Amino acid sequence: MSTFSNQWVVYNRSNLIGVNLNKSDWKINLSIHQNDIIKALPIIAKIALDHNLGSFKVMYKKYADECQNKKTMKGREFVFFNCANPDFDGQKFIEILSKIENALKEAKIRNSTDTPPRSNRKLGYYSSYTHDAWTNDARGGISADIPFEEAVEETGLIDDDPFIGYGYDDLSKSIKSIQSNSPKL
Numbered sequence: 001m002s003t004f005s006n007q008w009v010v011y012n013r014s015n016l017i018g019v020n021l022n023k024s025d026w027k028i029n030l031s032i033h034q035n036d037i038i039k040a041l042p043i044i045a046k047i048a049l050d051h052n053l054g055s056f057k058v059m060y061k062k063y064a065d066e067c068q069n070k071k072t073m074k075g076r077e078f079v080f081f082n083c084a085n086p087d088f089d090g091q092k093f094i095e096i097l098s099k100i101e102n103a104l105k106e107a108k109i110r111n112s113t114d115t116p117p118r119s120n121r122k123l124g125y126y127s128s129y130t131h132d133a134w135t136n137d138a139r140g141g142i143s144a145d146i147p148f149e150e151a152v153e154e155t156g157l158i159d160d161d162p163f164i165g166y167g168y169d170d171l172s173k174s175i176k177s178i179q180s181n182s183p184k185l
Contacts, residue, residue, distance in 0.1 A: 007063040011045065013054045016084060021055055023083040024132040026162060028093065029117075030078035030100070031126050033110035034064035037077055040109045044078060044100055051096045054084025068112070075116045075128060082162070090162030097127050098175055105173075121148045122168045124175040129163055131155070 012021065032040045041058060048056055059067070059077045067074055082093065101124045109126075116128035119135050134151035152158045169176035 007060060008057045009060065010057040011048070011055065013052065013084070016054055019054060019084055019086065021081060021084055025081065025083035026129055026131050027082065027135075028080040028097065028123075028127055028129045029076040029120060030080075031075040031111040031113050031116065031128070032064075032077040032104075033112045034059075034061055034068060034077070036109045037061050037064055039107065040078070040104060043103050043107055043109070047096065047100050047103060048080075051099075052085070053080060053096065055081045064112070075111075075113045075120065077112055090164075090166065093162065094123075094166055094175055097124060101126050101174060118145065118147045119151065121152075121163070123163060123166055124168060125173040127175070131157055133157060 030040075030044070037058065038061065044056075044058075057079050064077050067076075080093075082088070085093075104126055111126050116122050117130075120128035120130045122128045130148065131152070133155045134146045146154075152161060158164070165178055166175055167178045168174075
C-alpha cells in the first residue's frame with residue numbers, strides 16, 4: 001500500500017505491467033462506516049489479494065469523518081478500479097463483491113449510507129458503481145451531480161455496463177441477478 005494523498009491510501013498489485021490505471025473506466029465503491037474502516041480494511045484486502053484484484057484505494061479515517069456531510073463522497077470509502085483487471089468481466093467482479101459483502105456482514109461492519117451518491121447505481125448492501133466519464137471533473141476532483149441513469153445514457157456507456165444484469169435485493173440486502181423480461185429471439 002502507498003499513500004496517494006492526505007485523503008487516500010492506494011494498493012496496486014505489483015504485476016500490473018501494461019495496465020493503464022489512468023484509463024477512464026468503471027469504479028466500484030464500497031460504503032463503509034467511518035468508524036469501521038480500520039476493521040474492514042484487512043477483510044477487504046485479504047479477499048482482494050486472494051482474487052488478484054489489481055488496484056483499490058481506501059479513505060483515511062480523518063477524511064472519511066470529513067465526508068460524512070458530503071453527499072458526493074459518502075459511500076465511497078473504498079474504491080476498486082475495474083481497469084486494473086481488464087480480464088475480469090462483470091460476473092467475476094460480482095463473485096468477488098459477494099464474498100466481500102458476506103465477510104463484511106459476518107464481521108458486523110456497518111455501511112456509511114444506504115443511499116449511494118446520485119452518480120452511482122447500487123449493487124449490494126455496501127457496493128455501488130459508477131464511471132469516470134461522468135464523475136471526474138476538469139480539475140481532477142469528483143463531480144457526482146449527474147444521476148447514474150442519465151449519465152450512462154448520455155455517455156453511450158449503457159451497452160458497456162458490466163453490471164447491467166445485477167441489482168440490489170432489499171429483502172436479502174445483497175446483490176442479485178436481474179433476469180430480463182424481454183423474449184429471446
